[in-house]
Amino acid sequence: MFxxxxxxxxDVHARSGAAAAIDGVTGELVQARLTPSPEHIRSRVQALxxxxxxxxxxxxxxxxxxxxxxxxxxxxxxxxxxxxxxPAGDRVKTDARDAVHLARLLRLDEVTPVAITxxxxxxxxxxxxxxxxxxxxALANSGLT
Numbered sequence: 320m321f322x323x324x325x326x327x328x329x330d331v332h333a334r335s336g337a338a339a340a341i342d343g344v345t346g347e348l349v350q351a352r353l354t355p356s357p358e359h360i361r362s363r364v365q366a367l368x369x370x371x372x373x374x375x376x377x378x379x380x381x382x383x384x385x386x387x388x389x390x391x392x393x394x395x396x397x398x399x400x401x402x403x404x405x406p407a408g409d410r411v412k413t414d415a416r417d418a419v420h421l422a423r424l425l426r427l428d429e430v431t432p433v434a435i436t437x438x439x440x441x442x443x444x445x446x447x448x449x450x451x452x453x454x455x456x457a458l459a460n461s462g463l464t
Contacts, residue, residue, distance in 0.1 A: 325367045328422035329375040339418035341426055357387045374425045376400045377433045402431035
C-alpha cells in the first residue's frame, strides 16, 4: 500500500538524469533534470513534500543510490525493467516521459522491485569472481583513465 505523499521516479544515467514527482495531496507534477550525483539527487528528493517514495530502474548505475536514499530514511525501490508496464502504442521514448509514467506506476504500487544485495554480499561475490579491483587500480596508476 502506498502511504507516502510524494512519489518520485528517477531516470538516472552515467551523465544525466531526469526526475518526475507527483504530490498525492495536490496532484502537482514536478519534472526536473538532474546531475547523476547521488548527493544532488538526495538533496532534491529531501526538498520535496514528504514522506517521499522513490523508484528507478535497475541498470548499470548499480545500487549506490538505493543505499544512500534508504540510509537517509527515504523509501526506495529499484524496479525490474522487464516487469514494468509499458503504454500500448507509445513509440516515443524520452527520459521525461518515462519518469512521469513510472512515477504514476509507483503511485499505484505497480512497481516490481528487484532484490538488493547487501554491500558485504556484493563484495564477497566480487572477490569470489576474482574482481578485487586490481585491474582498476593498475589502470588508475598508469594514468590511462
